[in-house]
Amino acid sequence: MTGVAIVGAGVISAAYLRNLADFPEIEVIGVADLDTARAAAVAAEHGVPVSGDLASVLAVPEVEVVVNLTVPAAHAAVGLAALRAGKHVYGEKPLALDLDEGEKLLTEAEGLGLRVGSAPDTFLGAGLQSAGRALRSGIIGEPVAVNAAVQGIGPEVWHPSPEFFYLRGGGPMFDLGPYYLTALAALLGPAVQVAGSTRRAREARVAGAGPRAGSTFPVEVATHVHALIDLASGPSVSATFSFDSAVPRHQIEILGTEGALSLPDPNTFGGPLLVRGPREADWRELPVEGSQVGRGMGVLDLVRSLRDGTPHRASGALGLHVLEIMTAITDSAEQGEFRRLRTSAPLPEPLPDGWLD
Secondary structure, rough: EEEHHHHHHHOOOHHHHHHOOOOOOOOEEEEEEOOOOHHHHHHHOOOOEEEEOHHHHHHOOEEEEEEEOOOOOHHHHHHHHHHHOEEEEEOOOOOOOOOOHHHHHHHHHHHOOEEEOOOHHHHHHHHHHHHHHHHHHHOOOOEEEEEEEHHHHHHHHHHOOHHHHHHHOHHHHHHHHHHHHHHHHHHOOOOOEEEEEEEOOOOEEOOOHHHOOOOOOOOOOOOOEEEEEEOOOEEEEEEEOOEEEEEEEEEEEEOOOOOOOOOOOOOOOOEEEEEEEEOOOOOEEOOOOOOOOOOHHHHHHHHHHHHOOOOOOOEEEHHHHHHHHHHHHHHHHHHOOEOOOOOOOOOOOOOOOOOOO
């Protein structure tokens, strides 16, 4: 059994704690947070024996993997601290705020003989794994283009502490972009160049839920991003990421020489998965088979890969490549030119049948 500590006892920690508790290979030993009272409350709720600040859980010898659920601005610093304490790290997205931070994290891990994993792990769920099988079967022929969009009002309408979504490391590009870009990289391979256009609809937003409801806070990042992405395997991608849309939209459509595939929302682990051929009047649903357990699958895959000596799928290299895509899109929008990418990432191996069992 592998000992795990959660760092960051915010909203998303509940999903990780519920799911990790169901994996027999994993024992959650500690919960840490800047607010140690909150850490203690979350630990007590989930039956976790140790709580406190970061140093206190890193000092527990039985902790082998740290799951970093802090705000984006702290991802790199917490990850480095965990590595230097001799722990493997699995972090929420984005891997870091910029490419230099991300590369430093992976270089440190390599030098210490440790591993870094990075969310999102939704591509390990039944929906996107089934999409991968459909693509490999040739059901739509050769992929040639992708249309992707994720649009909505913004997380301030539901999140009790929404301010960090609108600081550096947030916005629709860094908050929602990783789900879509990771899905594409896991299905079609890495990107080689990007271009971007951005805008910010409002300079301030109003919290709509929780103790800060009605309060106004500043917006520091672009809230509408359009990107063109060229993939090394050939297809071109047109993608929109927006917190400025009154009408929600979640879409990835892969267009091929023999049809089109409509993927599930990559911020989920299930379906539906749809296909349409050139002579078909409408979409038809494909079977979705595999695990839909939810967040934490990437942690389990990391733990199993450590035991087996195999590469883990939600890897730091994949997280770094997605980070460079996002930062390059932002830079392109500022400079008005395509940006070539210097990172890459291998296609993750498909999960074998019965993997969760």
